Amino acid sequence: MRTLGRKLRRLLLTVLAVSFLTFLLTSLLPGDPARQILGDQATPEAVAAVRADLGLDDPLPLRYLRWLGGVLTGDLGTSYQTGQEVAEAIGERAPVTLQLGLMAVLLALLIAVPLGVLAAYRSGGTADRVITGATFSLLSMPNFMMAILAIYLFSVTLGWFPATGWEEFGDDPVESLHRAFLPAFSLAAVNIAVFTRLLRSDMIATLQEDYVTMAESKGISTARVLFRHALRPSSFSLLTVAGIQFGVLISSSVVVEQIFAVPGVGRLMYDAILQRDLLLVQGVVLVVATAFVVINFLVDALYSALDPRIRHGDR
Numbered sequence: 001m002r003t004l005g006r007k008l009r010r011l012l013l014t015v016l017a018v019s020f021l022t023f024l025l026t027s028l029l030p031g032d033p034a035r036q037i038l039g040d041q042a043t044p045e046a047v048a049a050v051r052a053d054l055g056l057d058d059p060l061p062l063r064y065l066r067w068l069g070g071v072l073t074g075d076l077g078t079s080y081q082t083g084q085e086v087a088e089a090i091g092e093r094a095p096v097t098l099q100l101g102l103m104a105v106l107l108a109l110l111i112a113v114p115l116g117v118l119a120a121y122r123s124g125g126t127a128d129r130v131i132t133g134a135t136f137s138l139l140s141m142p143n144f145m146m147a148i149l150a151i152y153l154f155s156v157t158l159g160w161f162p163a164t165g166w167e168e169f170g171d172d173p174v175e176s177l178h179r180a181f182l183p184a185f186s187l188a189a190v191n192i193a194v195f196t197r198l199l200r201s202d203m204i205a206t207l208q209e210d211y212v213t214m215a216e217s218k219g220i221s222t223a224r225v226l227f228r229h230a231l232r233p234s235s236f237s238l239l240t241v242a243g244i245q246f247g248v249l250i251s252s253s254v255v256v257e258q259i260f261a262v263p264g265v266g267r268l269m270y271d272a273i274l275q276r277d278l279l280l281v282q283g284v285v286l287v288v289a290t291a292f293v294v295i296n297f298l299v300d301a302l303y304s305a306l307d308p309r310i311r312h313g314d315r
Helices: 004-024 033-038 043-052 060-072 086-120 126-139 143-157 173-206 211-218 222-234 236-251 254-259 265-274 278-306 308-313
Strands: none
Touching: 004 060, 004 278, 033 043, 033 143, 033 278, 086 126, 086 173, 086 211, 086 222, 086 254, 086 265, 086 278, 126 173, 143 254, 173 222, 173 236, 173 254, 211 222, 222 236, 236 278, 254 265, 265 278
16 A cells, blocks of 8 residues: 555656646747747737736746646636637547557457467467567558558458548447547557567566476366466566557557548647647647556556565565
């Protein structure tokens, strides 16, 4: 419990630091933030009104405390371009990005786990060399290139999946998963390589443990030894990295969402940057960064719960 308390305190301090750095976005930009928001053609009266609305003439600590108070009550400001509340705009797009991130992680695990187990079991053999070479190729391919190749292969050539468009999961779950497959696969490609190589490395070490050798000597089937006796103790690092990558995917979905015309948080940020909607950019950055920090905390806590060595060491 003491360790959990320390982790919670670190979490709060980290989130507070993230909020302060995010707040500085409007203060570190060159020029007048009000002019940046309204554009070069704005009248002096309009600029003065925005400065007064944002309190830009007040001291920085006072502005931060006022802004933080609004954030704690769910008020991230209102977009000057659309007139929509920032929190509302993010809330409408967040489920889309969360669905993509979750699908990408699950898809990566579904592919990487059997590949990693096979590569470890056939370590040094043909299957291991093929899998290692394939994953090395995936590691060198950025998400946008995988997205283009996926569209060409699965949409243009085979016609299995639509290249663009989105369907809300609540309206039609099957069609939503169908339309989300290509962008999710594009995000998952690099993670397939990372997860496979990580699991392979841990599995090779686990397969050399005495209890695995004993299980094999008892005549237990190879599949049972691999997936029941060796996979679980080899999966702790994989689960940790998978959780962290889920946070990374949320923050790195900008390009993929733009390519596939997915109405998620990444595309919302892209449009906000083009429109110089600083308050919306600020809100998206805050939410994404905070989500990443919280996910890392939850993964750390889960890892401690799953691994008895860490749990006993915390006492």
